[in-house]
Amino acid sequence: MRGFGAVLALLAAVGCAAGSGAAGEDGPVPVAPEVYALHVPFDEYRLSVVDHQEVAYARDLLMRSCMRDLGREWEVLEPPVRDPAPTDRRRYGLIEPQVAARYGYHMPPPAPETRERLRVHEEREELSPGDERAAFGGGGEDGGGGCQERAEDRLREDVPPPAESRVFDYESEAFEASMEDPAVERVFGAWSACMRDGGFDYSDPMEVLGDPAWARSERPTDHEIAVAEADVRCKRSTRLVEVWSGVESRIQLEAVHAEPDVFEGFAQAKSAELEAARDVIAEYG
Numbered sequence: 001m002r003g004f005g006a007v008l009a010l011l012a013a014v015g016c017a018a019g020s021g022a023a024g025e026d027g028p029v030p031v032a033p034e035v036y037a038l039h040v041p042f043d044e045y046r047l048s049v050v051d052h053q054e055v056a057y058a059r060d061l062l063m064r065s066c067m068r069d070l071g072r073e074w075e076v077l078e079p080p081v082r083d084p085a086p087t088d089r090r091r092y093g094l095i096e097p098q099v100a101a102r103y104g105y106h107m108p109p110p111a112p113e114t115r116e117r118l119r120v121h122e123e124r125e126e127l128s129p130g131d132e133r134a135a136f137g138g139g140g141e142d143g144g145g146g147c148q149e150r151a152e153d154r155l156r157e158d159v160p161p162p163a164e165s166r167v168f169d170y171e172s173e174a175f176e177a178s179m180e181d182p183a184v185e186r187v188f189g190a191w192s193a194c195m196r197d198g199g200f201d202y203s204d205p206m207e208v209l210g211d212p213a214w215a216r217s218e219r220p221t222d223h224e225i226a227v228a229e230a231d232v233r234c235k236r237s238t239r240l241v242e243v244w245s246g247v248e249s250r251i252q253l254e255a256v257h258a259e260p261d262v263f264e265g266f267a268q269a270k271s272a273e274l275e276a277a278r279d280v281i282a283e284y285g
Contacts, residue, residue: 029108031086032096038088038245041252042174045266046167049087051274053079053117058277059151061284063135066147070134074147077120084111092241093205093231100228104220105209159276160269167266170255178248179204187243194234200227205240 047055060076067074094100099108110118127135137146145152178184188204195202202208208231214224235241256263 029096029098029102031084031089032098034095034241035086035089036082038086038091038241040088040091040171040245040249041256042167042171045263045270046164046171047270047273049083049085050079050081051270053077054281055155055273055277058280058284059148059155061280062151062154063147065284066150067131067134070147072131072134074135075120075123077117080113084114090209092244093209093235094228095232095235095241097229097232100232101225104224104228105211105214106218106220106224155273155276155280157276159272160265162273163266163269171252174248174251174255177251178244179206181247181251184244184247187238187240190238191234191240194237195230198226198230198234200230205231205235 057077057079060074064074064076089096094105102108124135132138133146135146136148179188191205192203195208200208202211208227211227214220220228
């Protein structure tokens with residue numbers, strides 16, 4: 001399984017096996033600084049997790065106002081100051097020694113602020129029929145979509161269509177191309193040789209990340225932890241992340257330079273979406 005979309009699928013599979021805290025009872029390991037340091041050029045053209053939550057906060061504020069006008073309540077969650085689980089955390093596979101030692105390839109339990117968001121979303125699944133119709137529509141004489149539809153209409157007013165899916169397509173192509181670059185193939189070979197020295201036979205970091213053995217248990221086995229720790233050590237000794245991210249960044253920049261008007265459109269769509277959300281926050285926050 002290769003390609004950027006494949007990475008997301010792998011993370012989902014292992015994350016589901018891990019559950020919300022199956023791999024540890026003493027809370028999550030903080031995200032390592034090297035994870036927050038990971039950036040690629042396409043980051044400038046898509047919303048980050050925090051950006052998405054800022055837009056969701058603006059939507060919540062509009063929904064609260066709408067619901068109050070109907071004599072109902074709506075709980076609002078503010079966005080975090082810092083992303084508690086960056087999207088790129090496993091872009092190049094497992095890279096955090098503390099996570100490897102405690103969780104292997106299982107996903108760490110979510111941060112407290114993430115658990116709080118999940119709690120509120122779960123409670124929204126249990127709204128009373130009247131609150132649900134007011135919030136999401138599905139009833140009434142006008143057959144409208146409720147406060148959520150009104151909020152979305154306000155946030156999308158004079159805003160270009162979101163470009164997330166198109167940016168993802170470019171990102172997936174660049175990621176797959178990076179894995180076929182000679183420099184990346186060489187560093188994969190060095191990493192694979194390092195893993196074999198430890199008794200583990202994997203051709204590249206995506207193969208070990210997607211080993212189906214990890215999804216067979218809720219908790220990491222001793223073998224899984226040993227493989228994970230070797231994986232991280234070998235990435236560091238071969239400078240795999242540095243080489244791979246450098247190649248991927250170069251490929252992404254080439255794409256930007258090849259189609260500047262397309263990417264300028266992506267940037268404008270992102271900026272407009274955030275500006276609309278921030279206008280709402282300034283008015284209703």
